[in-house]
Amino acid sequence: MIYKRSSALFAEAEKVIPGGVNSPVRAFNGVGGTPIFVKEAKGAYLYDEDGNRLIDYINSWGPMILGHAHEPVVNAVIEKAKKGTSFGMPTEIETQIAELAVSMVPNIDKIRFVNSGTEACMSAVRLARGFTGKDKIIKFAGCYHGHSDSFLIQAGSGASTFGTPNSPGVTKGTAKDTLLATYNDIENVKALVEANKNEIACVIIEPVAGNMGCIPPTKGFLEALREVCTVNNILLIFDEVMTGFRLAKGGAQELYNIKADIACFGKVIGGGLPVGAFAARNEIMNYLAPIGPVYQAGTLSGNPLAMAAGLAMLTELNNKPEIFTSLAEKTAYLHTGIAKVLTENNITHTINRVGSMISIHFDDAEVVDFNSAAKGNNDTFKAFFHGLLNAGVYIAPSAFETWFITDALSYDDLDFTIAAINTVAKTL
């Protein structure tokens, strides 16, 4: 494939945008080479500026669950745009999408809309701190909750239970309130809780991790986590920015039948426009301004275009729940096909999958947490990524990302992908 125009556009972008991109993973630092510039997209396909067609397995990192330029969503946005694009005043559509979301997601009475997943998680943590009157939070290594200070924390050195900043600009003061736990390790969580008695406001978790590849919770882990939180008066926050409206109508709470205290949403809930949200039962949500003491706000929050896109998307998912089965079946088909060709070509691998989230790890050990995910052979991944790209299949440019399956994919697309993987595997 030829990327002449993409390369030229990237060179131009680098002059005026740091690294040429507005979000780092797009820069291909994990795989080398220069990013592809998208011209347009429809259904399961991306078309780049050089005229190449790519089957898309990122789907805007999740939102395009029904395919790109999905007509009901596009039409809803066009119709709304004609009537004004922002007022900073209440509109009826905000209540409509809130009612729908509350009816789809278990255990929530109220929902507040924001503009990104980052905002949703950041606000949920503030709400949890305000509600419990406690300062510390527990997050899991390898889980991503957006780029707000409290989450940009890595494991502390040696025996320290405190995290340390993993970006300049995050203060030590902030870092000391974030404790880092190991995913799928309940004893580790219990030890942190014990060592910080009555200081922990919340545990925030991706109920299915999607930012270190796809890592499902091991059997009983979420149940045990729920129990530890309940017993210790700690709020359990499910970051469902990836899993919400994707694994089931009601997200991971529904799939695993576990009640979170606060749920965070993003990606799918905005239908491809910048939207996030956080939701909880009345007792907690009524702690928010203007009726409660915890401040949270946004000039563009509940923006009519964003709400129109989100409402169109959720309406479709709500009316056609068979989409979730269809997505899971397509993903399972892909899983079986990929496993077969990788095995036939003697490529060491582990494949993780939940619903329409799937990831391939180039190592044969079970991938259950950040350390096991980090063992994957990155050189193999890089060659795999570029081989697939050349064949017209676009996966995320990082070994730590999940593939997001869209219902717009046909079985022919899946067969094409499996055949491409077979060809690429012979070169690895």
Ligand SMILES: *Cc1c(COP(=O)(O)O)cnc(C)c1O
């Ligand atoms: C993408 C993501 C976020 C951050 O959302 P943005 O819209 O990028 O700010 C938070 N949590 C999870 C689980 C995510 O995947």
